[in-house]
Amino acid sequence: MLFYLLSVIALLGGLGVVFSKSPMGSVLSLLLTFFALAVVYLLAGFAFMAAVQILVYAGAIMVLFLFVIMLLNLGGMGTRFELSAAPLSSSRAKLAAVVAAGIGLAGLIAAQRTSFPALPEGGAPERIDDIQQIAIALFGRYSLPFQAVSLLLLVTMVAVLVLAKRRGKESAQ
Amino acid sequence: MDVPLPLIWIVKIVVIFGGLVGTAALMSLAERKVSAWMQYRIGPNRVGPFGLLQPLADGIKFIFKEELIPAGANKFMFRLAPALSAAPAMLTMAVIPIGGTALIAGREIPLSIADVDIGVLFLLAFSGLSIYGVILGGWASNSKYSLLGGLRASAQMISYELTLILTILAVVALEGTLNLRAISENQASIGQWNIWTQPLAFVLFTITMFAETNRHPFDFAECEPELVGGFHTEYSAMRFALYFLGEYCAMTVLSCLNATLFLGGPSVPFWPEAPWFIGVAAFCLKAGFFLFLFLWVRWSLPRMRFDQLMRLGWKVFLPLALANLLVTGAFISFGAH
Numbered sequence: 001m002l003f004y005l006l007s008v009i010a011l012l013g014g015l016g017v018v019f020s021k022s023p024m025g026s027v028l029s030l031l032l033t034f035f036a037l038a039v040v041y042l043l044a045g046f047a048f049m050a051a052v053q054i055l056v057y058a059g060a061i062m063v064l065f066l067f068v069i070m071l072l073n074l075g076g077m078g079t080r081f082e083l084s085a086a087p088l089s090s091s092r093a094k095l096a097a098v099v100a101a102g103i104g105l106a107g108l109i110a111a112q113r114t115s116f117p118a119l120p121e122g123g124a125p126e127r128i129d130d131i132q133q134i135a136i137a138l139f140g141r142y143s144l145p146f147q148a149v150s151l152l153l154l155v156t157m158v159a160v161l162v163l164a165k166r167r168g169k170e171s172a173q
Numbered sequence: 174m175d176v177p178l179p180l181i182w183i184v185k186i187v188v189i190f191g192g193l194v195g196t197a198a199l200m201s202l203a204e205r206k207v208s209a210w211m212q213y214r215i216g217p218n219r220v221g222p223f224g225l226l227q228p229l230a231d232g233i234k235f236i237f238k239e240e241l242i243p244a245g246a247n248k249f250m251f252r253l254a255p256a257l258s259a260a261p262a263m264l265t266m267a268v269i270p271i272g273g274t275a276l277i278a279g280r281e282i283p284l285s286i287a288d289v290d291i292g293v294l295f296l297l298a299f300s301g302l303s304i305y306g307v308i309l310g311g312w313a314s315n316s317k318y319s320l321l322g323g324l325r326a327s328a329q330m331i332s333y334e335l336t337l338i339l340t341i342l343a344v345v346a347l348e349g350t351l352n353l354r355a356i357s358e359n360q361a362s363i364g365q366w367n368i369w370t371q372p373l374a375f376v377l378f379t380i381t382m383f384a385e386t387n388r389h390p391f392d393f394a395e396c397e398p399e400l401v402g403g404f405h406t407e408y409s410a411m412r413f414a415l416y417f418l419g420e421y422c423a424m425t426v427l428s429c430l431n432a433t434l435f436l437g438g439p440s441v442p443f444w445p446e447a448p449w450f451i452g453v454a455a456f457c458l459k460a461g462f463f464l465f466l467f468l469w470v471r472w473s474l475p476r477m478r479f480d481q482l483m484r485l486g487w488k489v490f491l492p493l494a495l496a497n498l499l500v501t502g503a504f505i506s507f508g509a510h
């Protein structure tokens with residue numbers, strides 16, 4: 001019951017992100033979604049995941065989003081962010097929408113087809129969010145993918161820096 | 174006589190949150206009293222004995238004041254922001270163990286509202302959320318002073334949160350648990366207090382505490398000569414008071430956390446079998462010391478510059494906290510602990 005309520009809240013938040021007229025509204029809607037998801041984790045017994053979700057996404061990443069929006073929007077704080085319909089109807093946007101829909105559909109099909117391992121006898125293990133278990137899995141069995149992901153983040157960061165520098169140079173000339 | 178469990182919960186919640194809000198109210202009086210004493214003045218002494226009812230009078234005044242919303246402000250966010258600032262600070266009190274286990278009417282009652290395994294994470298997650306109140310309040314006011322104050326405050330809080338987390342992490346690594354109750358129970362005698370094993374983390378945490386709550390000497394959010402009042406320039410009446418309540422609550426919670434992490438929580442030095450109410454009193458004394466430190470520093474040190482603050486945060490505190498964590502990890506791995 002609670003789960004359905006939370007799903008509705010999360011979905012409403014998601015819709016708010018897309019349909020909100022001001023970027024600030026989008027960010028706050030996304031925040032709402034993250035909170036609803038955190039409570040869903042909590043319901044499933046992943047207290048650790050819930051806390052990390054709030055700590056990382058709500059506490060750090062969304063604040064950075066807010067920061068960027070505030071800094072870019074300094075000129076007209078009270079004015080609404082004007083979204084024209086033109087870029088949305090370009091062929092690129094259509095392609096992007098198709099790709100996004102395809103990925104979502106593929107995810108749905110994959111979730112349908114995958115058979116999740118049945119719970120061991122006697123229901124879920126007692127301490128499903130044992131931090132030691134998570135740490136052992138993260139730094140033991142999945143150590144290589146974990147480091148690969150951090151490397152990917154590093155590469156992204158360097159790429160963004162290079163792009164930003166180039167644009168800065170162009171505007172200087 | 175058997176008291177039903179929900180009743181105990183309700184009583185605990187009322188007592189602990191009441192204590193927190195009461196402390197915050199008293200802090201508003203103490204702020205003025207202590208500043209008066211340090212400047213050889215008397216301070217408020219008209220309302221009640223020693224001016225003790227002054228916070229109550231202030232509260233009534235705040236409620237009956239006219240509330241102004243600046244033109245061009247985002248009304249919804251403007252109203253929401255002070256609550257977003259105050260609520261997380263109050264919520265985090267729920268996981269702090271203010272004492273051991275109380276024996277009342279033959280029943281053992283653990284003296285914290287929620288005894289959760291991820292207490293430290295919970296506290297960090299929710300104290301991180303109080304940034305939203307500041308940043309949204311500054312943005313929604315539609316005023317340049319508010320916006321600059323909000324930006325400064327949030328930049329500062331994000332920067333110093335890293336140091337805060339890393340210092341706490343060193344203690345957590347040493348204790349091997351995220352449960353605040355377990356951490357405070359592991360420091361039962363004065364020799365086991367974490368201040369001896371983690372002196373650097375203690376110093377860093379104490380200084381970072383000031384930056385996290387936007388207190389002097391790091392109070393750039395409300396740097397009066399430059400920014401009028403910072404992010405709450407445009408606020409009036411009870412919403413203004415709510416910001417202050419949030420700030421005092423955050424100070425109280427961080428003081429309690431400092432006492433729990435480094436000073437053994439409710440443990441009494443040289444009296445291991447002290448009854449529970451003595452433990453609670455010891456805890457209040459330890460937390461009260463840090464609260465006094467906030468005021469003491471405010472009237473002793475000049476305000477820093479913003480670039481100095483950022484340099485201190487990123488180039489001094491962060492490397493120190495990282496090195497501290499590294500050394501702690503090495504000690505644990507090589508079994509010297």
